[in-house]
Amino acid sequence: MIEEVRQSGNFEGALLSASGTVRAAEKIWIGEIDNAFVFTGYGDHHAGSHFFGGGCYFNGAALAIQELRKRFGATRFAVIDTDAHHGDGTWEVFERDLDVLYVCFCPDSNWEKNNKVNIRVPRKVADEKYLGLVNDILPRVKIFQPQILFWNWGYDGTRGDYGDMGLSPDVHILLAKELQMASAEISRGRFIIVLCGGSRRDLARYMIPRVIRVISGEQVLSPSDQG
Ligand SMILES: [Zn+2]
Numbered sequence: 001m002i003e004e005v006r007q008s009g010n011f012e013g014a015l016l017s018a019s020g021t022v023r024a025a026e027k028i029w030i031g032e033i034d035n036a037f038v039f040t041g042y043g044d045h046h047a048g049s050h051f052f053g054g055g056c057y058f059n060g061a062a063l064a065i066q067e068l069r070k071r072f073g074a075t076r077f078a079v080i081d082t083d084a085h086h087g088d089g090t091w092e093v094f095e096r097d098l099d100v101l102y103v104c105f106c107p108d109s110n111w112e113k114n115n116k117v118n119i120r121v122p123r124k125v126a127d128e129k130y131l132g133l134v135n136d137i138l139p140r141v142k143i144f145q146p147q148i149l150f151w152n153w154g155y156d157g158t159r160g161d162y163g164d165m166g167l168s169p170d171v172h173i174l175l176a177k178e179l180q181m182a183s184a185e186i187s188r189g190r191f192i193i194v195l196c197g198g199s200r201r202d203l204a205r206y207m208i209p210r211v212i213r214v215i216s217g218e219q220v221l222s223p224s225d226q227g
């Protein structure tokens with residue numbers, strides 16, 4: 001698989017993207033930083049243990065989890081995936097791994113196995129409904145007691161992007177706030193955002209700085225404030 005990624009022409013970007021996630025997780029673990037936003041070039045949730053596709057090459061979150069286990073003896077992890085598409089790669093990597101709670105929000109049916117949970121999202125969904133679906137799962141994530149919380153954040157479900165689910169740009173800022181606050185209780189604030197799907201630069205320019213401001217602890221009063 002590594003050789004195939006090499007031949008794709010995107011090897012370096014794929015490697016830097018995944019290793020950025022690994023590095024951020026390590027820094028959070030040793031307490032050098034509180035949380036992180038990983039500005040990837042390529043996503044990771046369609047990359048499995050022996051396959052890749054859909055703009056994903058190496059699964060950064062999965063590699064980070066393996067590194068935290070190997071280097072620091074970390075044991076429990078949670079990954080919340082709000083990209084518009086099903087995270088088949090992450091699901092496959094951890095399919096039989098009970099110590100990784102993976103929650104994928106996508107249009108596939110409600111289904112779960114070995115702490116891999118799929119939450120069905122309507123193909124077109126209102127912001128409030130979407131926020132409600134994510135909020136509903138947070139108690140379960142808390143009970144699971146993960147030591148670190150990963151958020152595979154894709155914005156491709158925003159209106160006008162390639163996975164359009166009808167979501168507004170501002171719902172992502174609200175999600176960042178919710179998950180940031182929840183991580184204080186869920187994982188002692190250890191929270192890592194991995195940029196996944198999304199292609200529109202205007203959306204990226206609007207949302208990414210705001211999401212970063214949220215996790216840096218700055219007050220982002222209303223999502224539409226300041227430019
Ligand atoms: Zn996607």
Ligand SMILES: [Zn+2]
Nearest residue numbers: 086087104106
């Ligand atoms: Zn899914």
